[in-house]
Amino acid sequence: MNEQVVMMLLEGIRDTLYMTIGSVLIGYAVGLPFGIGLYVTGKTGLHPQPLFYRAGDFICNIIRSIPFLILLILLIPLTRLIVGKSYGSTATIVPLVICAAPYIARVVEAALQEVDTGVIEAARAMGASTVQIIFKVLLVEARTSLITGFTITTGILLGYSAMSGTVGGGGLGDIAVRYGYYRWQSDIMIITVILLIVIFQIIQMVGMRIATGLDHRKRGGD
Amino acid sequence: MSVIEIKNLTKRYEIEGNSVVALQDINLSIEAGEIYGIIGMSGAGKSTLVRSINYLEKPTEGSVLIDGVNLTGLKERELRRMRSRIGMIFQSFHLLEQRSVLGNVCFPLELAGVKKKEARERARELLSMVRLQDKETAYPAQLSGGQKQRVAIARALATNPRILLCDEATSALDPQTTTAILNLLKEIHEALGITIVIITHQMSVVTSICDKVAIIDGGKLAESGRVKEIFAKPRSDAAKELISGEISSYLSANGFRHTEEQT
Ligand SMILES: Nc1ncnc2c1ncn2[C@@H]1O[C@H](COP(=O)(O)OP(=O)(O)O)[C@@H](O)[C@H]1O
Ligand SMILES: [Mg+2]
Numbered sequence: 194m195n196e197q198v199v200m201m202l203l204e205g206i207r208d209t210l211y212m213t214i215g216s217v218l219i220g221y222a223v224g225l226p227f228g229i230g231l232y233v234t235g236k237t238g239l240h241p242q243p244l245f246y247r248a249g250d251f252i253c254n255i256i257r258s259i260p261f262l263i264l265l266i267l268l269i270p271l272t273r274l275i276v277g278k279s280y281g282s283t284a285t286i287v288p289l290v291i292c293a294a295p296y297i298a299r300v301v302e303a304a305l306q307e308v309d310t311g312v313i314e315a316a317r318a319m320g321a322s323t324v325q326i327i328f329k330v331l332l333v334e335a336r337t338s339l340i341t342g343f344t345i346t347t348g349i350l351l352g353y354s355a356m357s358g359t360v361g362g363g364g365l366g367d368i369a370v371r372y373g374y375y376r377w378q379s380d381i382m383i384i385t386v387i388l389l390i391v392i393f394q395i396i397q398m399v400g401m402r403i404a405t406g407l408d409h410r411k412r413g414g415d
Numbered sequence: 416m417s418v419i420e421i422k423n424l425t426k427r428y429e430i431e432g433n434s435v436v437a438l439q440d441i442n443l444s445i446e447a448g449e450i451y452g453i454i455g456m457s458g459a460g461k462s463t464l465v466r467s468i469n470y471l472e473k474p475t476e477g478s479v480l481i482d483g484v485n486l487t488g489l490k491e492r493e494l495r496r497m498r499s500r501i502g503m504i505f506q507s508f509h510l511l512e513q514r515s516v517l518g519n520v521c522f523p524l525e526l527a528g529v530k531k532k533e534a535r536e537r538a539r540e541l542l543s544m545v546r547l548q549d550k551e552t553a554y555p556a557q558l559s560g561g562q563k564q565r566v567a568i569a570r571a572l573a574t575n576p577r578i579l580l581c582d583e584a585t586s587a588l589d590p591q592t593t594t595a596i597l598n599l600l601k602e603i604h605e606a607l608g609i610t611i612v613i614i615t616h617q618m619s620v621v622t623s624i625c626d627k628v629a630i631i632d633g634g635k636l637a638e639s640g641r642v643k644e645i646f647a648k649p650r651s652d653a654a655k656e657l658i659s660g661e662i663s664s665y666l667s668a669n670g671f672r673h674t675e676e677q678t
Contacts, residue, residue: 315509315567318469319523319574320499329525333513409554410512 208282209364212354216289223294228301253295280361304338305331337408344400416483418610419445423477437463439634450611452625460634461614469501502571506583508563510555517551523573541569561592582614597624618661630654
C-alpha cells in the first residue's frame with residue numbers, strides 16, 4: 194500500500210471523527226435541553242404543559258420519520274446557507290445534527306423517565322426547585338442511561354456520517370464509495386470498513402465502561 | 416398555637432372527568448413536640464393528608480397552617496423554604512442511588528446553599544446519631560432496608576427541621592427492624608424535641624410510639640385523640656376495627672387462636 198493511500202485513509206479517519214464528534218456535540222447542545230424540556234412538560238413531568246409537549250413531540254416525530262439520506266438532500270439549501278457549500282465534512286454536520294437532535298431528545302427524555310418519581314418527590318419535600326431537581330437529581334441519577342444513550346447515538350452518527358459519503362460528505366464513507374463503488378478497488382473499501390468497525394468498537398467500549406463505572410446501583414463499593 | 420393546623424381540608428383528584436374525593440373536611444391540630452399517629456386502611460387518604468402538610472399536594476379546599484403561617488398564601492419560593500424546614504421520610508426510602516450515604520445526607524444542605532465542608536461536618540454528626548458513621552462512603556444499593564431508612568432519617572434531619580413527617584416509614588421493614596427504627600425515632604424525639612407525624616396502617620406502630628392518633632377512614636377523620644383513650648374506648652367503627660385487628664394479630668402472633676377457628 195503506498196504512502197498516498199495511507200495519507201488518504203488517515204485523512205478519512207480524521208474527517209470521520211470530525212463529523213461524528215462535531216455532530217454529536219452540537220446535537221447534544223440542541224437535543225439535551227430539548228429532551229429535558231420534553232420530560233419536564235410531559236404528562237408525568239415536573240410542569241406538565243400539554244401544548245408545548247405536543248408541539249415538541251410532533252417536531253421530533255416528523256424529523257425522525259424522514260430517512261437520513263432524504264434529509265441530507267432536503268437540507269442542501271439550508272446547509273448552503275449555514276456553511277456556504279453543500280459538500281465536505283463541515284457541510285455534512287448540518288444534516289447530521291438535524292437528524293440527531295430529535296433522536297437525542299428522545300433518548301434523554303427516556304433516560305430521565307427512568308428516574309424514580311419517589312426520589313424527585315423526596316427532593317421536592319426538601320425544598321428543591323425545579324432547576325435543582327433537573328441538575329442535581331435527574332441528570333445525576335439518570336447518568337448511566339444518559340451515557341449509554343450518548344454512546345449509542347455516537348455509533349449511529351458514525352454510521353450516518355459514512356452514509357453521507359455517498360453524496361460527497363468526506364471521510365471514510367466517502368473513500369469507501371469512491372474506491373469500492375466507482376473504481377472497484379475492493380481492498381481499499383475493505384480497509385475503510387474495517388476502520389469503521391474498529392472506531393465503532395472503541396466508541397462502544399469506552400462509552401459502556403464509563404457508564405458502568407459511574408453506576409453505583411447494584412455494585413460493590415468503591 | 417399548634418405547630419400544624421389543618422382546617423377544613425378537602426382534596427379532590429380529577430381524573431378523566433371523574434372526581435375522586437381523597438380527603439373530606441379534615442380538621443386536625445398537632446402540638447409542638449407531639450408524636451402524632453395518623454392511621455387508616457390502604458387508600459384511606461393518609462399519604463394525601465401528610466403530603467398536604469408540606470404542600471406537596473395543594474388542598475382543593477381548606478388550609479394548612481405551619482406555626483400559624485397559612486401555606487395557601489405563600490409564594491413558590493417561600494413554600495420551598497418552608498419545606499426545607501419540614502423533614503420527610505418514606506416507605507421506600509427514596510435515597511439518591513448515585514450518591515454515597517454522606518452525599519445523601521449532604522443533599523438537603525447543598526440545596527440550601529450550605530458550604531461543602533460545613534455540610535459534611537453536619538452530615539457526619541447526623542450519621543453518628545443514626546449509628547451509621549462507618550457507612551458514609553457506602554452507596555444505598557449496598558445497604559439493608561433498615562440502614563437505608565436510617566440514612567433517610569439523617570437526611571431528613573440535616574436542615575434541623577422542627578417537624579418530621581413519616582409516610583409508612585416502617586411498612587417495608589421486618590418486625591425487628593421496625594422496632595429498631597421506631598426506637599430511633601423515639602430517641603431523636605427525646606433528644607431534639609421535634610414534632611413527629613407518623614402515617615401508618617399498623618396499630619402496633621401507633622401504640623408503641625404515638626401520644627395521639629387520628630383515624631382516617633374513606634377520606635374522613637373518623638376519630639382523634641389520645642392513644643390510650645381511643646384504645647380503651649373506641650367510638651368509631653374504623654377505630655374498633657383497627658383495634659380488634661391489632662388484638663387478633665397480637666393473639667395469633669402469640670399462639671392464640673380465634674374462637675371461631677376452634678369450632
Ligand atoms: N395523584 C393522584 N391522582 C388521583 N388519585 C389519587 C392520587 N393520589 C391519591 N389518589 C387517590 O386518593 C385516595 C387516597 O390515596 P392515599 O392518600 O395514597 O391513601 P393511603 O396513603 O391512605 O393509602 C385513593 O383513592 C387514591 O386512589
Ligand atoms: Mg400511602
